Amino acid sequence: MGVPAFFRWLSRKYPSIIVHSVEEKGKECNGVRIPVDTTKPNPNEVEFDNLYLDMNGIIHPCTHPEDKPAPKNEDEMMVAIFEYIDRLFNIVRPRRVLYMAIDGVAPRAKMNQQRSRRFRASKEGVELAEEKHRIREEIIQRGGYLPPDEIKERFDSNCITPGTEFMDNLAQCLRYYVADRLSNDPGWKSVTVFLSDASVPGEGEHKIMDFIRRQRAQPNHDPNTHHCLCGADADLIMLGLATHEPNFTIIREEFKPNKPRPCALCGQLGHEIKDCQGTAREKQGQHDEFADTMPVSEQEFIFIRLSVLREYLARELTMASLPFPFDFERSIDDWVFMCFFVGNDFLPHLPSLEIREGAIDRLVNIYKDVVHKTGGYLTQNGYVNLERVEMIMQAVGVAEDNIFKKRKEDDVRFLSRANSEGWKQRYYKTKFDVDVTDEDFRQRVVKSYVEGLCWVLRYYYQGCASWKWYFPFHYAPFASDFKDIKGMFTDFEKGTKPFKPLEQLMSVFPAASGNFLPQTWRNLMTGPDSSIIDFYPDDFAIDLNGKKYAWQGVALLPFVDERRLRAALADVYPDLTPEEVKRNSLGSDVLFLGKSHPLFDFIQELYRTESHEGTEIPPELCHGIQGTLNLDDDPILPDKTVESPIPMLRDISHNSSIGRSRSHFHVIIKCLFLFIFRIPSKVLKPGDWEKGNREPWRPQLGFNPNRQQAHLDQSSFRALRFEETQCTAFFSYSLLN
Incomplete structure (x- = not known):
């Protein structure tokens, strides 16, 4: 969010x-804590x-x-x-x-975000250690002083999985x-x-x-x-x-x-x-004491x-003169649904909608205008009325030209560009490596995003509709691409089940965190003969995507293919110890x-x-x-x-x-x-x-x-x-x- x-x-x-x-x-009385x-x-x-x-x-x-x-x-x-x-x-x-x-x-829809976070945490940990070593050497070479580097094992927060x-x-x-x-x-x-x-x-x-x-x-x-x-x-x-x-x-x-x-x-x-x-310069042992007594204000x-x-x-x-009875609780549900467009744990935000640019207020204003024409609310009991949602998206799409023009005017990096046009072509070519004229591809992205909107709302109001569904792209489509979406979604596959814990670890961990897995499972992350070695790249690009910090960018990691993963794990499942089998069970x-x-x-x-x-x-x-x-x-x-x-x-x-x-x-x-x-x-x-x-x-x-x-x-x-x-x-x- x-x-x-x-x-x-x-x-x-x-x-x-x-x-x-x-x-x-x-309180404390005579040394006794009360x-x-x-x-x-x-x-x-x-x-x-x-x-x-x-x-x-x-x-x-x-x-x-x-x-x-x-x-x-x-x-x-x-x-x-x-x-x-x-x-x-x-x-x-x-x-x-x-x-x-x-x-x-977690559901697969969430595991992609977990995978991104854990790969980033591992990458940032290695980079920090290298930076500390480099700067330490520079300080010492120019005559500065730092206490001896304390040798201790780095806590890998990826173990919180x-x-x-x-x-x-x-x-x-x-x-x-x-x-x-x-x-x-x-x-x-x-x-x-x-x-x-x-x-x-x-x-x-x-x-x-x-x-x-x-x-x-x-x-x-x-x-x-x-x-x-x-x-x-x-x-x-x-x-x-x-x-x-x-x-x-x-x-x-x-x-x-x-x-x-x-x-x-x-x-x-x-x-x-x-x-x-x-x-x-300090006396021996004083640095540790300083670190332990560093003043910290309690949160x-x-x-x-x-x-x-x-x-x-x-x-x-609250809206007057609606062609249907106003129901505040239903409008709350629509507000929650519209907030999904600016970002959540399962879908990337629409490229034209940024919270810091007043996107939620813009959506509310569009909603209050369009809802008079929709004939009813966007959602009901966790289900989405796609025909009405399309009317909202088309209204947002009309504003996209002005939104990107305003960004160009605000961003000095683009002032030298003569062209305020072609933003959609540049987006699809840069982010998806396809031409904007590829209508079939754009519709596939929109269809997946529509499925995602239906999945997320169901998740919020009823529970997990599908454990295996996920959005298979790193970026979202434009609002103006949402055309003829009414028939794009029917329902999710019934009877899907969650991954087992060790299967999730294989799906979200980088090879650097493989020590938390059984040895033969770990080998699938690093072995040259592994059939799924491509799931665990040593390095990967981060697209800042208009953001300032790397943690805000998009980690361009390959998506895990569930069928290939399960096929590879079938050979190593017999290697689990009784303790590992227990940890791999659901409670x-x-x-x-x-x-x-x-x-x-x-x-x-x-x-x-x-x-x-x-x-x-x-x-x-x-x-x-x-x-x-x-x-x-x-x-x-x-x-x-x-x-x-x-x-x-x-x-x-x-x-x-x-x-x-x-x-x-x-x-x-x-x-x-x-x-x-x-x-x-x-x-x-x-x-x-x-x-x-x-x-x-x-x-x-x-x-x-x-x-x-x-x-x-x-x-x-x-x-x-x-x-x-x-x-x-x-x-x-x-x-x-």
């Missing part, structure tokens, strides 16, 4: 969506029910931070992850559910962490904890969304549930809006542009490595209030409870009687949560010692939690529901449309564990009834799986 461009644009246009979090700190009491009311004056952690956004900054010294080893990394989760739990204080989701095997030993160890450590907190932290005692580790297929944020969709379809779901999702990816904002939940908040680290970073060579602030002049957290964003969008999207979510949880005795009885698989969760014992429980082969049971996988942390000698019941969630659809929910209090005032409202967060819904039975002021509530075949837009999305 153009991170950080999209979030920066959103926060500037709708400033009141953001408030700073209030975070209580632990932790924060998270059983007390939330100091942010709002009570959250469910906290969802998109764990990859926690794992990366804890294992290889950019603004402070990195952990010395894997054990310190795990402790840093524990401390990060503790901070978030302290700020949010969920009362019902904590759901931790780690990225599992399903199927590696690191991810398997992380899952074991998180199980220990959850058991410890459920046994020893009073704030956790009534919380239902779910861990969806890297063995469970799907991206972390989409596993979270799938959980929310499925639970809100249950007859026992509380529509007043206040959700809080932690993650820095901008698409979380879109996903939160797509749930249509009235109380949805995102928590993330505050984004601070141009934040100073220490020099990668000398560790000092104030310059980049290319400008390093060395350091003052603060902010809340993004989607209820307030909905207020902004209600004002912006399911794991549930953890403390002794005081109402469901605790029920699950303990299941283990005592060795009950059959597929036991239904009694929703009255678990905050209305429904699903199926299967007993785990290696559970964490109460009153048994839980050994610490980290030497510096203690064993849990008197465990009071129960965990590792494998849970599966399903949808039960009744013909008639009655939903009663409280409309969040309005926050925006007339002056807030022009400037930001930075007032403290006013509570929208106080926490009441018995609120479903409480007497409620009917003037503050709205009742919705709908039948399965005639659902309102607000709730229909959760009924589709």
